[in-house]
Amino acid sequence: MEKQTWLAVFLLALLAVLPVSHPVWLTAAQPPGAPEVVINEVGWAGTAASSRDEWIELRNNTNRDIDLTGWTLRWRAGEEEIIIHFGSEDGNTKEIRRTVIPARGFYLLERTDDETIRDIEADLIYTGALRNSGESLRLVDPDGNVVDTANLDGEGEGWPAGTTGDVAEGEVPFASMERVDPTAPDRPENWASNDGVIRNGRDAAGNLINGTPKAENSRKKTN
Numbered sequence: 001m002e003k004q005t006w007l008a009v010f011l012l013a014l015l016a017v018l019p020v021s022h023p024v025w026l027t028a029a030q031p032p033g034a035p036e037v038v039i040n041e042v043g044w045a046g047t048a049a050s051s052r053d054e055w056i057e058l059r060n061n062t063n064r065d066i067d068l069t070g071w072t073l074r075w076r077a078g079e080e081e082i083i084i085h086f087g088s089e090d091g092n093t094k095e096i097r098r099t100v101i102p103a104r105g106f107y108l109l110e111r112t113d114d115e116t117i118r119d120i121e122a123d124l125i126y127t128g129a130l131r132n133s134g135e136s137l138r139l140v141d142p143d144g145n146v147v148d149t150a151n152l153d154g155e156g157e158g159w160p161a162g163t164t165g166d167v168a169e170g171e172v173p174f175a176s177m178e179r180v181d182p183t184a185p186d187r188p189e190n191w192a193s194n195d196g197v198i199r200n201g202r203d204a205a206g207n208l209i210n211g212t213p214k215a216e217n218s219r220k221k222t223n
């Protein structure tokens with residue numbers, strides 16, 4: 001009996017010190033300080049050409065090129081987890097054109113094909129939808145660390161910015177969700193909708209995109 005008690009105490013003590021593995025969507029938010037790479041813009045509602053033509057942009061905050069091989073971008077879609085690999089055509093990665101994001105530069109992910117933004121070449125093509133009801137995106141490095149997030153607490157509760165095609169008169173339809181300060185954390189107040197004036201790129205039908213893929217955001221914070 002004493003032997004069994006001792007064994008139980010030993011096992012409880014061992015469990016207390018062992019690290020617990022959680023799915024990536026349950027891990028902590030981004031660490032403090034400016035992330036080296038951020039999720040800078042999300043075209044979650046698609047474009048005027050098609051609501052399925054979604055896209056995502058990353059930004060390099062450093063003065064050096066960064067190889068994204070081994071990194072992933074993840075979000076949940078119901079019980080399924082969407083996983084985009086930057087270094088291999090696994091999971092939801094359909095095609096990789098390049099793995100390096102240049103110093104102070106941008107990296108463009110287009111859904112399904114390279115016609116989403118027809119006049120700007122995608123760096124990576126992926127599959128998997130962003131629900132209009134909101135997703136929580138996580139950018140994860142090769143060691144499993146969450147480098148950055150977008151809409152961390154908004155899964156299923158909408159997006160902090162961006163619009164669909166169903167907007168009131170005078171509002172900008174299919175506006176992307178832009179990060180205001182790329183060096184600041186993912187908080188609702190650090191996201192804004194594209195202003196419809198500063199834009200870049202054309203959609204599959206030739207319309208100007210209400211967003212700034214591969215260019216500075218319209219709502220970018222200025223000093």
